[in-house]
Amino acid sequence: MAFEKATRLKRLPPYLFQEIDRLKAELLRNGVDVINLGVGDPDLPTPRHIIEKLQQTAEDPVNHQYPSYSGMNDFKVSIANWYQSRFGVELNPADEVLTLIGSKEGIAHLPLALINPGDLALVPTPAYPVYNVAVLFAGGESHFMPLVRENHFLPDLQAIAPDVARRAKLMFINYPNNPTGATAERDFFRKVVDFAKQYDVIVCHDAAYTEMAFDGYRPMSFLEVPGAKEVGIEFHSLSKTYNMTGWRIGSAVGNAQVIDALGQIKSNIDSGAFNAVQWAGIAAIEGDQSCVAEMQKTYQERRDVLIAGLRRAGIEAQSPKATFYVWCPVPAGYSSKEFSSLLLKEAGIVTTPGSGFGEPGEGYIRLALTVSRERIEEAVERIRKLSF
Incomplete structure (x- = not known):
């Protein structure tokens, strides 16, 4: 049975992560160790006292x-x-x-x-x-x-x-x-x-x-x-x-x-x-807000490692005061999609091209601090080995 999507769906811009997801899946099938700095989803667990409250009240x-x-x-x-x-x-x-x-x-x-x-x-x-x-x-x-x-x-x-x-x-x-x-x-x-x-x-x-x-x-x-x-x-x-x-x-x-x-x-x-x-x-x-302070400390450490590594690689990214994102300028001669593709294909690093967030985002990629410090250190070492 053939059907036609609603006009409102036809008005939507292209899905931001579609091509990235395709390339990432291809690399994973080929056994590449992919480091995902593209998704803004915390890798840290929900604090235990919050989980316990859910367990208790879900039983009521x-x-x-x-x-x-x-x-x-x-x-x-x-x-x-x-x-x-x-x-x-x-x-x-x-x-x-x-x-x-x-x-x-x-x-x-x-x-x-x-x-x-x-x-x-x-x-x-x-x-x-x-x-x-x-x-x-x-x-x-x-x-x-x-x-x-x-x-x-x-x-x-x-x-x-x-x-x-x-x-x-x-x-x-x-x-x-x-x-x-x-x-x-x-x-x-x-x-x-x-x-x-x-x-x-x-x-x-x-x-x-x-x-x-x-x-x-x-x-x-x-x-x-x-x-x-x-x-x-x-x-x-x-x-x-x-x-x-x-x-x-x-x-x-x-x-x-x-x-x-x-x-x-x-x-x-x-x-x-x-x-x-x-x-x-x-x-x-x-509850106890020390979990928030600890999270901030963790992301700050990751931010500092990433910024220092990018600068060693010749990329002058600004250090953000907030969020767990680094908005990183791409090297001269690359579009945001080209540089994001280079990082993925040559270094196994997933990032998000800035142009996917809107036209003024061209010239940038977004990197999320949602992997461990060790994985960020590995990512910046891979970037340093690239020629760009």
Whole structure:
């Protein structure tokens, strides 16, 4: 039986990892020892006390029934308390916090709540692909905001034409940033709030990496800026902070009207996060945070080994203050795809070409610090032996 895919699927850009996955599979079949620096998925285990809380609560039959669409009150209170202690941001758990099945789920559903066919969203590039994909699925259009080194990988809000800004209904931002590793400070977030108020734009800040920072740096929340809660919401996730990517638990916080709109979408699409996972999330948030400090130390050590090795190989990559990504310029004479292919074919190292995240990502590759220090040391030795 022949069938035709929906038009929305035809509008999607090419799958970022398709060709990489094909080449990686071919090398593995040929017995190559592949080092995967391409995937942003922590290799470190979830802390034991979180696992034990899941085991305990999963055995309680009370948690086997449908959960609340908006999330358990205890989990939302825990998120609100964490925001108060970590960022000094006050949130009402009842209407300013929403439990998510991972922050990606909430980000993907948000445009369905806010964007009508033909509406415009302001989307950074290079960026996490789900921002643009979610807008396309809602029938909207993306106006891309280039992130370039000359502007510290921050969008230039003044470069957005007034007629474009007036059409925009939604803006995505993400700091600390994937894929560039860039960070944003209070002055930038103030400009975002002012821009949003001037043009009636709702801001969506993806803050998944605020707890993955190094050298004593403490990323801030967008909601710390006065007026931010009037214009937007922030997404957070336990995935990176507590090595819980497979658990699928996160939150959206901020403007009550936007939270309510997103909640309406979710109540018609999913049935809420498993209560036992929410109890485990509470154990993570309210438990001993030494596991977070240890994780930061581990990734900082890996970062330092990778940066030093790249520089010895003649590649001047910048050392990120946050995230577990290194945004690495490719050597002269190579495109990002060409250099990524060279590393894979000649050294057995998987990286992600920057162009796959958007046109301004050309000239870079992204390397993830999600393998052991020993494997990173092996990777940089392989790179040093290449001719480029």
